[in-house]
Amino acid sequence: MKKKKYSISELASELEISPSSIRFYEEKGLINPERTKGNQRIYSMRDRARLKLILRGKRFGFSLSEISEMIGFANSEPEEKHQLERSLEYSEKKLSEIAQRKEELELIEKDLLEMKEKFIKRLQKLKE
Amino acid sequence: MKKKKYSISELASELEISPSSIRFYEEKGLINPERTKGNQRIYSMRDRARLKLILRGKRFGFSLSEISEMIGFANSEPEEKHQLERSLEYSEKKLSEIAQRKEELELIEKDLLEMKEKFIKRLQKLKE
DNA sequence: CTCAAACTTAAAGTTAAGTTAAACTTAAAT
DNA sequence: ATTTAAGTTTAACTTAACTTTAAGTTTGAG
Structure with missing residues (x-):
């Protein structure tokens, strides 16, 4: 069982998107990572999976709000x-x-x- | 052999897009309809086919400039x-x-x- | 402890793809 | 001939999805 946690830039480079995009998705309510004591974002495997789903949906042509709706239903x-x-x-x-x-x-x-x-x-x- | 010609609004309603979008595509260099003496656009079957191609490309997720590139190659x-x-x-x-x-x-x-x-x-x- | 690298937020800027508005012209119907 | 529907251009406005910038904070290495 991997319990790896990611910083925003680690996750960003793994998924080949920019940290700002990840923050933007958060602002839009698509993810909600934990925070360190010092308020920095920490992403779990689950967060990473969700981001991948978001990216897949985007490539398919869903808008962020459609994706957000889908995630809502799924969760x-x-x-x-x-x-x-x-x-x-x-x-x-x-x-x-x-x-x-x-x-x-x-x-x-x-x-x-x-x-x-x-x-x-x-x-x-x-x-x- | 159909030689039907369309006015902008006829074509627009047939394709279920707005006349402004059609003008916009023209501005972007994707189509080039003929004009009447009085400068109004007339669309041929060929123009209609091209518009359909544009719309299909869009639904697929191509950007207008990609479509424009494709049309260039095709033609x-x-x-x-x-x-x-x-x-x-x-x-x-x-x-x-x-x-x-x-x-x-x-x-x-x-x-x-x-x-x-x-x-x-x-x-x-x-x-x- | 210090310093740079990485992080934070908030706000402004950017690009694509249209849409809308204003002011005017052309075509069609009576 | 007159009115009205449809068309024209140009420019400003809109929305989504980011990106960039500014100003400040946290973390990790030495």
Whole structure:
């Protein structure tokens, strides 16, 4: 069991983002690291995992507030039936968004493949 | 053969974006519609196709300047060998970016599926 | 203890991608 | 011919997501 703790700059360089971005995410309510006696931030493995999730979400195209919403749902322990149903719906909605993105990805890929083929053919003609 | 021409607002409503966005894309050099005698923009099928490509690229996460670069490559008719090779490289680079995105998509999908399963299990426990 | 490196906050600055507003022109409908 | 809907340009405004700066504090090495 690793209990490693990170300073802000350690974590930043590991994740290849700037310390300021990490502070910015905190300001937006996406993470909440502990503090030392002297008020400096200390990040746990859990914090690091959460940051990775944030970055993945960003690369996918979610906005910070969407990510924040998702994290909220993921971390709440809703024992009330209605709450649970809402959370379930939410995750289904996001999953269908992902399905749509996948399709779009295929379309773009097709465009690019066609482009590539054209270039290849032209190159071959040049060699004749 | 359809030779339909569009006014800016027709095209905008068809693509579900605002006329101002279309003008903005033009300002950024992404399209270049013809003009009427009275200086109003007229869009051809070709322009419409290009706009669709722009929107697809955006949904994928490309920035406007990346899209602009892509369009440049797609539309150039490079007959010089070196140019062609550069274009080929470019399309391969973009294709590998897409492959990466696909993997990330899978990761996020996994996260969300886990979340969903959790919610479902809790709901079932409530019913016991 | 001292000093530099790393940290802190708060506020201002930046960039991308639009949107909105003002002032004017063109096209279409009656 | 007149009115109105749609279009034009230019410039200012907006929002998200950071980044930078300034001024001060904490930590770790020697």
